[in-house]
Amino acid sequence: MHGYMGKILRVDLSAGDIQDEPLNEVYARAFVGGSGLAARYIYDLVDGGTDPLGPDNPLVFMTGPLVGTSMPSAGRCSVCALSPLTSIWGEANTGGFFGPELRFAGYDGLIITGRSEKPVWLAVIEGRAELCSADGVWGSDSYGTQDRVREALGEPKARVACIGPAGENLVKMAAVMNDHGRAAGRTGMGAVMGSKNLKAVAVRGKARVGLADPEGFKAVVREILHNVSEDMAVMSLQLAGTACYVDMALMYGDMPIRYYQRGEWEGASDLSGVLMDDQFGVKNAACYHCPIACGRQMRAPSYGVERVDGPEYETLGALGTLLLVNDLEAVIYAGHMCNVLGLDTISAGATLALACEMFERGILTAADTGGVEMRFGDAEMAHRLIGMMARREGFGDVLAEGSAALAERFGVPELAVTVNRLEVPLHDPRAFVGMAVSYALSPRGACHMQGDMYSVDTGQGPALELGIEPGDRFDSSEEKGRIAARQQAWRSLYNAMTLCQFQNPGVEWILAALNAATGWGLEAGAMMVLGKRIVTLQRLLNLRRGLSCASDRLPELLLRPLKDGGTEGCTPDMDLLLAGAYAEYGWDSETGRPTPETLAEMDLSFADGP
Ligand code: SF4
Missing domain, CATH: 3.60.9.10 (Aldehyde ferredoxin oxidoreductase, N-terminal domain)
Incomplete structure (x- = not known):
């Protein structure tokens, strides 16, 4: 093969x-x-x-x-x-x-x-x-x-x-x-x-991958490398890593603040990627054979740490803006703690922020937290609780179960900003309504890696050949739902090729690379079929696990308009967006199940029962 x-x-x-x-x-x-x-x-x-x-x-x-x-x-x-x-x-x-x-x-x-x-x-x-x-x-x-x-x-x-x-x-x-x-x-x-x-x-090991057309593959790689050097998005990533997006995200209202409930906060600009590189940067870091090198090595001298990997944009948001911590070095150190202890920074930060929200509302008290005051803006508290969470010590044991379990335990499930129990990443669906589809329909729960509509609607690498076109970011229409579904399928294929989503040479070149590697001779249309087949199989697996169309929803807090910031009071119209997405995938408009025709077309008939 x-x-x-x-x-x-x-x-x-x-x-x-x-x-x-x-x-x-x-x-x-x-x-x-x-x-x-x-x-x-x-x-x-x-x-x-x-x-x-x-x-x-x-x-x-x-x-x-x-x-x-x-x-x-x-x-x-x-x-x-x-x-x-x-x-x-x-x-x-x-x-x-x-x-x-x-x-x-x-x-x-x-x-x-x-x-x-x-x-x-x-x-x-x-x-x-x-x-x-x-x-x-x-x-x-x-x-x-x-x-x-x-x-x-x-x-x-x-x-x-x-x-x-x-x-x-x-x-x-x-x-x-x-x-x-x-x-x-x-x-x-x-x-x-x-x-x-x-x-x-x-x-x-020393084994190497055999390619169907080694010379053709080399030619494709040459072309992609040539294009990378002229790509503006790549230049930004090289300049400041994924944190380059912080300033733009704040402008659009895409970076959630104070547990997803504020659209503006003056401290947020202290977390800018350029600032971070200037003050704490050591060098760029690249994954295998990557000309972009968006990775960052930082230091946190106040904490005695000379090598910190990251933080990425998502980490700056989860451990920074969600918690109202604008001490950049403290956020870098919090990300480092998560890396060393082996915690997901997004879920860890979001769960801590939910605990702060519950504490400030009086739902949690010091009697519940073992005396810890859970206050927004308190970086020291965040550092302490990250350690306790990883070791399941004291109140950390409760946090270790995640946001949905925390909110349920104290009788406020409506406060958890999760989709199908996964904490929502740092892209606000009120800023780019297409993200509402990405989150609600992602097979793993709220996911920014399967359907980055904030990229599409800001014109970064849209796959026009696949019908993925940039548009009005506030347009809650069936057509937007369809486009979001296509982007979700396209990125699911990216995840199947395990290609980094910051590498966007275009459908033509990715297809050429895949064909030169495998010899499959696919045409562009087949890419969409592959992506939709993958999403649909993962959905079928979730239906078997008890999900239904009622699970295709956003948490309540994300459906409330924000008074300030770049979302301009917008909220996504879930009915219209999902109607478009279901139609695009060939899922029943009432039940959200893939229809028998869709299963047959996608060669998924083996998975036709719950
Ligand atoms: S492969 Fe992707 S994540 Fe890794 S350095 Fe390159 S651009 Fe960054």
């Missing part, structure tokens, strides 16, 4: 059994790779009753056909399972070098089931795999774990994906960390890893 290593590693931790198996070519043709292909494998292995923290929940690391090639910015890896935070489809993807190295070790993906009796880590080196005791590593933070595993292996260049204390303690928002501070952050994949007593996976 061109574009694939042709091999999956199956690991049963309960039995200590490790087996190679051929990659399922039919699955790969239909679901490509990454979170698409992982969904196809996982669909066969779970049902409505599978416990996300039980041994039967498979944890899947999956790459795509462009990973480890010379394709720019195609070095990501998806980590997927049922989510312990949401109980539905869970996925996160991470940059760095782990994905390419997994392929060099000889595999397209890993499917890990069971639960080891004692903590272990998995070594996959040059096509051979073994389980090793994690006795000396369990309890280490995520940075220390990566170093120790490399030392134990005697492979200083091995790439290690691991959990920190949060994953070990089954914190529902625990991340899988790799390459220092790169994170597969969302939906609690670190807790799934912890539930399996699996501390780390180390990969290393």
